[in-house]
Amino acid sequence: MAARSTFPAGLVLDAHKQQACESPIIELPLPTQVVLALDQGAGYSAEPVVAVGDAVAAGALVARADHPFASAVHAPLAGIIVAMETREAAVQGGRSLCIVIDGSGADRIDDSVRPVTDPASLSPEELVQRMRDAGIAGLGGAGFPTPTKLASARELGAHTLVLNGAECEPWICCDDALMRSAADDVVLGALILRRAAGTVRCVIAIEDDKPAAIAAVTKAIERLRDDALTLAVIPAVYPKGAERQLITAVAGVEVPAGGLPADAGVVCQNVATAAAVARWATRGEPMLSRIVTVTGSGVAHPGNVRAAIGTPLAALIAACGGYRGAPLRLIAGGSMTGRALPSDEVGLTKSMNCVLVTTRDDIGSRLGAVELPCIRCGDCASVCPAGLLPQQLLRAALADAHDALRRLGVRDCIDCGLCDYVCPSQIPLADRFRHARRRLLEAEAMANKAAAARERHELHKRRLQQAATAEQRAFDSVRNRARQPGDGSAGDGN
Amino acid sequence: MNLDAVVIAVLVAAALAVALGAALGWAAARIEPDASALVERIDALLPQTQCGQCLFPGCRPYAVAIASGAADIDRCPPGGEVTVRALAALLDRAPRPLDPAFGMPKSAQVAWIDESRCIGCARCLPACPVDAIVGAPRLMHTVITAQCTGCELCLPPCPVDCIELRPAPAVSRHQRRPCAA
DSSP states (O other), X not given: OBOOOOOSOOBOOOOOOHHHHHSOOEEOOOOSEEEEESBOSSSOBOEEOOOTTOEEOBTOEEEEOOSTTSOOEEOSSOEEEEEEEEEEOSSTTSEEEEEEEEEOSOOOBOTTOOOOSOGGGSOHXXXXXXXXXXXXXXXXXXXXXXHHHHXXXXXXXXXXXXXXXXXXXXXXXXXXXXXXXXXXXXXXXXHHHHHHHTOXXXXXXXETTOHHHHHHHHHHHHHHTOTTEEEEEEOOOBTTTSHXXXXXXXXXXXXXXXXXXXXXXXXXXXXXXXXXXXXXXXXXXXXXXXXXXXXXXXXXXXXXXXXXXXXXXXXXXXXXXXXXSOEEEEEESOTTXXXXXXXXXXXXXXXXXXXXXXXXXXXXXXXXXXXXXXXXXXXXXXXXXXXXXXXXXXXXXXXXXXXXXXXXXXXXXXXXXXXXXXXXXXXOHHHHHHHHHHHHXXXXXXXXXXXXXXXXXXXXXXXHHHHHHHHHHHHHHHHHHHHSXXXXXXXXXX | OOHHHHHHHHHHHHHHHHHHXXXXXXXXXXXXXXXXXXXXXXXXXXXXXXXXXXXXXXXXXXXXXHHHTSSOSOOOTTTHHHHXXXXXXXXXXXXXXXXXGGOOOOOOEEEEEOTTTOOOOOOHHXXXXXXXXXXXXXXXXXXXXXXXXXXXXXXXXXXXXXXEEEEXXXXXXXXXXXXXX
């Protein structure tokens, strides 16, 4: 299937994928210790079900997902829980409650790990529930729990499942490597996800700069002979892999502002998530590992590594030959949307698709850059894939003008960072907008709280008034009775 | 040049001025500005802490006082500079600094009851302007954090000083439409 239409703007960025992509995927042996963040990147934490000192088997549940936006966490290795504390982690806010497991070296596997005998025999609801138990979360970068997304897609009647293999970030190639080496897993996972989401068809979308992955997936689809499973090759334009932009490119529909993709009849999942679902179905393995790109000019031999969730990043970098040159900054995620990490001791999370080590040569010039005034060149507006006006948004953000921010659609900003990238004045636009969204959220929460307080205060005053009136009435009646001659018992009221 | 035309033009202009002036004068006298609408708009800008630091018993009475000119706009420490600016814009006045006589702004806080020390006297219950304390005589009291405005009015009635103010919890990062499941 050819790409029908594309989103406005975007930019072709220089890819830096080749070196990491050439070498085969490194299978990293289990580390001696894992640090499992209970927030796996989606912003919500799982609830621990183990205590310090407990022995766990590989694949055992250590934290369950009570909140629909959290995902269950499992022990990737057999061992002893040695700590449970808030540590630095690769999540929003930089800290999360973490469970630390020391590997015992034993090969004990939890009883719950057994293959799903026949996924086709399970009802979609059962599939979703079993995936929730297995801690399946989106591996594309946001770490959003897959079962929650599938259930809401079912409810809203989505008809198309789009598997995201676009991978538009300039440095990341873990999905590319996965599709080349395990295209059959991706296709099998696609079928299970399609069934669980209740969609009629499934489209696997891949950018045209990945010919090997396209060939592998095409072959896998041909072997299957399923008319409702197709491949869409889309042009390699950043940020094609962003959910909304991908949906527009593949399905030709625009997701409404403030709505979910399912409102447009589409549900999006990453190809790596599909492969993880296949792994879960065939081996019974909950989400215990992922493939991550370890790259950047500060890494000796960039490559893709399959590692257990919770593996300290230092071990990943060591597997790729260690550091090289003068590493300056460690980034989780890509160069455009990634987040700087405090240290290489944090554990790998489900949402981390890339570990990028930058050196002074890459970003040194940018670090010393001074922000200059906006010259109104309009470059930011011409690249914005969400069709926003970053210049005007910047003015509103600096003035903290909430109505203007809302009207200009700051919430529709997808945080792709292209406006920063093209700005000749080096204004950190995306940062400003992130901050503005946060301010809006706080202002709205405060307004809601004030409205509730106003109402409760009115009720409080009315209640006190009623109580006072009732007391007065009781007092009056007692006094009246006391005044009546011959009634001795009424004097007690005084 | 025709003198009549000039005279007629002057007369017409004068007549118009008199008629419009009379209409405006009548409107000013008869159609009074809606005071309660102004109170509502002022009240909407106040933080609804109901703390009484402005020396009025709650936010709405203060709004009434501002609307009637009995109080200035610089008396609300919980609202801080933001509220003063918003009020100044609404009332078309120059913004002014908060009057320190009414207190200084603090970061958002909520009350917390040390349950090991609470004796269940129930004296803080009527003091709470938003009924955010749950409890009954000789039963444990606790604060509904989500509804506490941090007004500090529960502190003076407590005979054992078991209530303290803690920083308010941060707003949740996510505000997506709630999903199914």
